[in-house]
Amino acid sequence: MQNERSLEKHLHYVAKNIDSNFIKMKPILLLGHERALTQIKYNREGDLLFSSAKDLRPNVWYSLNGERLGTFNGHCGAVWCIDVDWETTRFISGAADNSLRLWDCATVFMLIENSIICVGVEIGQLSVKSAVRTCVFSYSANMAVYSTDATYGLDCEICVIDVRNADDSFSNTSPILRMQVKGSKVTSTIWGPLDKTIITGHDDGTITQWDTTTGRIIHSVKDHKGAINDLQKNSDGTMFVSASKDCSAKLFDIEDLSVLKTYQTERPVNSASISPLYDHVALGGGQEAMEVTTTSTRVGKFDARFFHLVFEEEFARVKGHFGPINTLAFHPDGKSFSSGGEDGFVRLQSFDQSYFDYKFDY
């Protein structure tokens, strides 16, 4: 099975469903991972889609047709988090092998022209004491933040590093800011406006706002009863949506962390994304794999669910995954979205006309 799915075979995998009308609602299945997906991210323009899974190699894909552009080989543990900077020049990934790696994106393009082997070139790696759970480039991409897991008597830590002139010496980089997290570990991180704050979601449901100049906590709120699984900003970065194990997602103001809206479901929510085009929110999740008692996907509710941002009403579901959705993202143009599941697939889904025609009466 593993051989069949091996990377080499699928190196130039183009989805089965592609034919003349492939841009319709038929999804493109991206088969590049051997294990459960952990994170997917579009670059700023949305032409590329990056994905990471519990296997060792993050992938990068053309979002238009699902063709794989390349992989980032090097990690020797489950990759928990990835990010790409705004210029799509550098790529960062954190893994369970206690390392944070910085990659050159441009190399990937160069190599594809040579069409020899399509791998990203590692600029450098930073070894830390425990698994890297989250990593994000700042708005300017001059800095990046990463957080580590709390294990073996080590506290969870949030570190800000300078990545402006990252080169071979990256491994010796010392953080410009280090924040110890007492208590519940960080599970999700985003940057606040103008790189002045960092917002972290925690295992116990708290959401904390940190000052990046002093390293102090500005706000801390606990509006979720279960672990925060994901935080994603809207297109202008003034709001963000949280996805929580307590079966809900909430819309927060990024400045004062006030809850603006709540989207309630009956299954844990693993990921939530705000449409850049309409007042829509997409939620992905489902019953946790370890808690699935029957084989029926009916129980699991592994659908991507669409809610109206303001009215909090669910208006559509997209089926497909046969395990919970772990990560989900809107394309920056809002005309398609992708979801990565526990089943190891990434589904790249373009909206058909009925989605654009659908209007709420008000």
Next chain:
Amino acid sequence: MAKKKDSEKQNANENANKNGEESNFNDPDGFVDDITDEELLDDVLANKPKETDGFESVIIVDGVPEVGPDRFEKLKNVISKIFTKFGTVVSSYYPKDENGNTKGYIFIEYNNAVSARDAVTAVNHVKLDKNYTFLVNLFTDYDKYTTIPENWEPPVPQLYVEKPNLQEYLLEPDAYDQYLVFDSDWHVQIWLNSSPHPTLLEDRERWTESFVRWSPLGTYLATVHKLGVVLWGGPKFVRIMRFVQPNVQFIDFSPCEQYLTTFSPEPDAADKKKLVIFDIRTGMEKRSFIIDGAPVWPIFRWSKDDKYFAKIGPNILSVYETPSFGLLDKKSIQVSGIKDFMWSPSDNVLAYWVAEDKDVPARVVLLEIPSRQEIRANNLFNVADCKIHWQKNGDYLCVKVDRYAKSKKEKGEVKYSGMHYNFEIFHMREKNIPVDIIEIKESIHAFAWEPVGSKFAVVHGESSNIKVAFYDIKSAEKLSLIKLLEKKVCSHLFWSPTGQYIVLAECREVGALEFIDTNDFSTMASGEHYKATNVEWDPTGRFVVSSVSAWNHKMDTGFWMWSFQGKVLKRNNSNTFCEFKWRPRPLTLLSESKLKDIKKSLKKKYTVQFEQKDRIRLTKASKDVVEKRQKQMKNFKEYRDKRIEDWKKQKQERLQLRSYVDTDELNSDSKNYDEEIVEFIIKEETTVID
């Protein structure tokens, strides 16, 4: 005491320390005991002997013949003969006048109070002979009788307390039904099933401490608590009545809501009664029973008019009558081997069945009460089990008979093989009650009478091919199979209370529902409420509710409202949902002909009205939704405008961060735009050309 002790201890310690002598328990000088005995020894004082003690075993007997000393001994003999029957007489005293004549009253003392009391109840007002009648009283009552005031004062009339109208819920102009929703934390809500959205009528936390029930006609809501049962009613659900019985586990209403039966398997030690029947209107206890073993609830089954109630014991059928609550004709009916019985829903007739015993066949008997006349009996052979199903109108009785070809005894358990099933249909309304028999070879999963009308449905067959058969008994003898539906997913049958429509439900695994119109046996709709275990029609047959209870499942609990045509109207999912119960309605008071008239004019007269009403309601509802959304949108827009304004102000700072490249919009940066052309193979086609 505590104070005293402390000071004593201190003293004692001091003394012991000082001189090592024996402790001195005397109060220190100047000690004032400021604690009253009541405070200290309240429990002990409660048992302190009272002055009256000892007099309880004394009685005063009046109306005794006045005799001289010559006949005194004879009198003494007569008296002691009468009064020694009740216990040991310790002493007797015959007051005499100066001439030695008795005064016509005597004092007798027993060795205990019980004997004295027995003597009073037994001998009081008993005639000794023509001239003398005993008047016996307890000595302790003497005071009571002497202090009766001379003038009788009429009792003060109690203030009239207005009771709420218990039937108020039936006056709802649109005949909306009510239902209760019971959540896992004893949270009870009562809703009005109004269109298009239900209305919350009552919402109370911890309204009950174990469960809630509607009374059979819907008048009361019963909540069960540790100390007993409370009935609520009226438009505001105020408390109507309380019935005290600790640790109640089961309750049962009589069909006309006159009596309430409560059963507590483990009552307090002091309170031995296990089953109590209360009068609902007065709250008085009517009778209690001690029930042995672990009986099947309900232990007592009521006849349709609350006149009789009955239970079975080993080889016995006990029928009691109201309002005396005594055994009918003061004796039970001996029926050896009686297994089960059911009252007819329309007459004072009960059906019971008797198990087979060696050469004596099993019997199904229809018994008329109170005449105890067997109006019909049917002998059956090779019977493993029987189930009695009365049709709701009492027009028909169906007895499902499980029969066997062979039986073996293995390890004390009887094993049957070659099972087949008979339905014995009794036509109650015809002369001599003729019986029809249907035989089905396959195993039976469910049986249900159409509540009104003459149809019934049976689910039978192997799991690979479950069949639903519909039978009709229109004409007297001819009972016919009118439809057989094969390969259905079905385990339970739910007829609409008004007949005609039926829901075939699979309530074990998937929760599939199929709505069938039995006029033409068309499937109106089918759906699935995953894992649904309960299905309930509303009392008027307009809605069906399927539910998944948190008592059975962890996931996706809640209840769904369906129209009778099988359209899901509303999905109410809640993690804490446990139970859904429609509020029952009493039977209609309209006559048959009136009902027919209404049905006739339904299309012409009422449909238009109803549809118009529905339209108005819907437009109003959608208007409400739109208004709500407009408000939400307005608030959100206001918030967003403020934030976007801030965001625009920060533009310079943003540009600075990204080396003056404008990335605010996806395509806002036109200067630094590089176009890269990437070619993809979209489709490859090979066409062979000849």
